[in-house]
Amino acid sequence: MAGHVLGGRYELTERIGAGGMGVVWSARDRLLHRTVAVKVLSGAGGTPDAAVRLEREARAAAGLSENRHVVTVHDFGRDGDTVYVVMERVSGRTLDAFLRAEGPPGPALAVEWVRQVCAALEAAHAAGVVHRDIKPANVILTPDGTVKVLDFGIAWFHPMHGLERISRDLVAGSAPWMSPEQIQGAQMDHRSDLYSTGCLLYELLTGRTPFGDRDTYSLFVAHVTEPVVAPGLLRPGIPAALDTLTLRLLAKSPNDRPGSASEVAARLGAVGRDLGAVATTPYNPSAPPTGPGSAVPAALSPAPGPPPAVDPAALASPSATGGGRRWPASRRTARTAALGGALAVLATAGVLWLNHPDGSDDSGARAADRTDGSHTSAPASGADPDTTPGSATPAPAAPSPTPSTTSGTGKAADMRFPRTATGTSPLPSGWRLAHETRYRMDLPVPADFTGSDNDGKGMIYEGPGGQIVISVYHDFDVAKATRTSLQEQLAWYRKGADGTMSEARSDGIKDVILLGLPGAGFEVTYHKTDSSQTGSRHHRIERGVQDAEKEELYFRVEYPDTPEYDARARKVLATMQDRIVLHPR
Template structure:
């Protein structure tokens, strides 16, 4: 029994870090699926930190609204285990489905891939990166619709760099792992698109494009060997589908399709003929005319922002800014971040009207708003707030002001999370001279962190030579300043060892 509510019934899946059970929700009288994870199975991470990130990722995941994602009902910890309560999906996972229908009809492959593009488009708009897309994490339901599992769980287990378990195996699935993810580089939407290419190749050919007797051997082939074009194995596959698979499997992320939306558009001509919807909101014909299509340009639609300050209200109608601030503090203390974000966004225009746009009160609220958005994983909304704060502070106190630099550093983190490695790399590089310059109040700790992030972003952009040089110099400095036993030294050393092995 989990939390006195979920009664475990049947073990339906088991791996190195956890189990999946069918269970019974006693309170709501329904069947659910419960995933149990063991933090002590992950090397190099503190259990309490993993628990905190797990709950945060589950909360962010639960906010993604798409019919192709398994619904998250509950999450938390029970003793030594983390638990995730999900919708029970009646169907077969895609690996079993492929085994039962080998060879898989290419029309089925296109239909599955198009549905996955719609899911990834919604996920990447948050932004969340799945990190472990593979047939075992995709369910085919009785009505033929596809549901994606484990969103956010891989992110908890694998942040910043490729973590190793106690057995020395990389977390994730090497057969589906993009080169930048295998090398510990920054991941983005392009990483999931590579995994999608592997999955499509497997459905069409009956096997993944790269195999080997060891995980390192598989990753080496991902990095250096071209995939076999699927038409050599199945000539009836359309040429356009083969070309798309080869693009998705590009070693360089910049050569892959720009988004899941673009990938869907290339699959669309291969789907059964449908009409185009009018584009009007709430068009009830849309699910029939264009099944499972992602919303056009959804990722580029800005999230609601606080509106411009209205005219001052009469004194009797003035909002209670101080009371709202106290409420936000209480909500944050209880971990109710999403509600705190809503209150801060709503109170900012009123506070600006009451105290002035550039008053200390409003500036403090904006800082809290940006920080809370970042903590809630809403990087797309946090980025313009952080840029505004950075520009205002730099105008007042100069470009080298520590607070202005910190806002820019947080902006670079948002760019990294949003899957814009080139922009993030440029921002980190422009910040580094300030953090290294002791005469303008440099920050040695931030300097080391920025150099680490630069190395990982170079890996993500495919420049392994520059990444090796950057991380090699970083390792020497960390060992000199912090000692060879420092955690950062160990992390960088593992990445360099991995990079050296694969290069060799």
């Protein structure tokens, strides 16, 4: 198909990856003169179910386009019998390819990468989307250290999205990273993604998945029934706090896992700040687990000897995870009887289309699954994961409360801002570092932005002509919770902001992550009424977070509501947030 033009706009130039039923191409967008990645379904791969999955993936990712940790979707369309989705062309390689080439990274990198995955999941869950297939092949690492989540093709959507279900008969996923409830077809919500994230973290820390290289059926049994060996037993030097968090993510019951992706991100941020240069030992699969370096309770460590024999019925029992729907005995019996035969063909059934470039191609196109047969489907329980009311309104998980304690120990005391920037690569071309000692912060600023004092708590930076205005505040002893202030601010905008704006529209307060801590933010679009640009449509993004010491960091950006300004403003905001350094009072 090289040279073929889809939709009269996207000229396919180079095939960069392929899998089960799809092909990924590098393409030239003739309208906007940019390089994009195009995932194409055609021929035998263009089945109705595959087309539905591709459209679902496009809608899920498009709804999260403001999150820098999700690959941006630009377009979705049909050209004759060909169905395609157009995405940003991402440079980098998947964590799957990284692990194959270099082995597990250092714990600090592993923690940071998974923290960024949680930032993507936090946005997805708040939007009513459960990914259901978090694994190394669906996470891409870009050259600047940014991590992006890929492939929402089998995501669960809240019914409010009005999307067609994938299938009445299958619960899909990838066996080494599937949650117990996903395997059982039990009620499932955002915490299923947290279990898969725990599997990902475990693999990055140790170089192996929690239950090793087994056949699909054995993996299903292990996820549902077997305890996990603590990462610190396989790789000495991993902090006890990281062991504990990993094992909590891998809890069999969703109720025993952390409550939200934002909570996990905050805990990973705290662990990352404490890691420093912790020495660890590379994972050696032939070496037996060793005790030192792990503070995992004995009850969580595996018993000696081979895994216990398991009745296949255990896999079919929702009670194995401590919850879930119960079925009449006749349905449970039929479901269990069908399990053995169904599992025998799972490794080759290939019900999901795959499009991950092979390990030799790290060009970083929008990659998804690896084609090693690990992407499998478990038989469903009779409950439809896409329509069952109990299967996840992914609890736009209750936002983490703003810490109010200023001393002591425990979770609140750990929630303090780091004193160094999270970004580690050199500043992008055309940026400078501003040292604002009066406001106790250093942050990167585009070279063509100018700064001015604000009100003693922060700085205002304006782009050429003042089209983009970014305000950065850093304050101590803030009496009011940041979320409360944001709610009041949003209400003020909606009332017309004292005559300075009209027709203000917003989706409301949402959870965000700033400097590894859970915060809040909102976006609002409105007509300006207080400047020479009266009547023009403008957009504001406001984000803030307060730590355990009542120290607050706050960002606000305002710009004309056009695609060009939006793209630059978000990029500037993201870079500032990643690179800011705060100083103690």
